[in-house]
Amino acid sequence: MTRPDGVPAQGPVVSPRVHGVIALVEENCTSCMLCARECPDWCLYIESHTETVPATTPGGRDRSTHVLDRFAIDFSLCMYCGICIEVCPFDALHWSPESDYSEGSLLDLTHERTRLSGWRATPAADGPSDVREPPDPVSGS
């Protein structure tokens, strides 16, 4: 077998739609825990506390709100299924095509909120899938 042409000499050339790493939009996250509960790998850690927001109108009621203390994804366990992104009702997570974050130790693959927020700078491109059209199911061979 010959090697296909176009094998890149340096880094791989990937589609901008590639699912490389997960970015966090902190201000959208309500600490609702849905992503942490749906993650099949149990590799998404969230800690938060409750704060009281005083009423803004006379006679109004105080509100309580959840404040994020920790948001971390352990990419040594993550299988990039994207379930956390799909399940988030607040669009607080999205893909970035970046993949250049290898580490010498598995422990360093846990990205805390600051690092996850950093991936926001490179959102993955949206758009139609580049999967080829399936063959026409009714035509002959």
Next chain:
Amino acid sequence: MSALVRAVREVFADDVDDLLDVATDFGSTTIHVDSGRWTDSLEALAAAGATYFDFLTAYDELENGFCVIAHLSTPDASDHVLLRTLLARDLPAIATATSVYRGAAWHERETHEMFGIDFIGNDHLEPLLLPDGFSGTPLRKDFVLASRVVKDWPGAKEPGESQEPTTSRRRNLPPGVPQGWLREESTPPNAGSRHDKA
């Protein structure tokens, strides 16, 4: 109708009851056959041009049994089908596909290891991926995910919580862990004494 589907239909011309279903979804055709006709169907597909064996695997349909599927294609990928059959849950067994596609041996080995399905005629169903001495069939849905008892479930917390819940309210049970396995309910059989902090 594709040549592959036509070829399978021809095999079943006299016993239509064994050809359980032919369905096309998203451009992929699935042919569901009686498990006794597995080899016949594979032979017909190979003869009709599907000489490329892509993969064979299974999935757990709970009380209905186990589905075994094989994906077969023409070498130029112009036509492809999923061949599927259903096996009974107790003693699931089926004829090996290796008599038609030798490359199926490795896939049957893995499917045997993960689901406990027997492939009659494949004499080399030794463990492939699991650690030495592992017992159990981990891709069956009734397999207890013991590691989920050992590790704290990150989803057990409620919004606004930082620590494990301190109140006595019922905790959320993680998927894959049956009732009675979480350590505050009872001591799990395999968690040892490292978890007496509860």
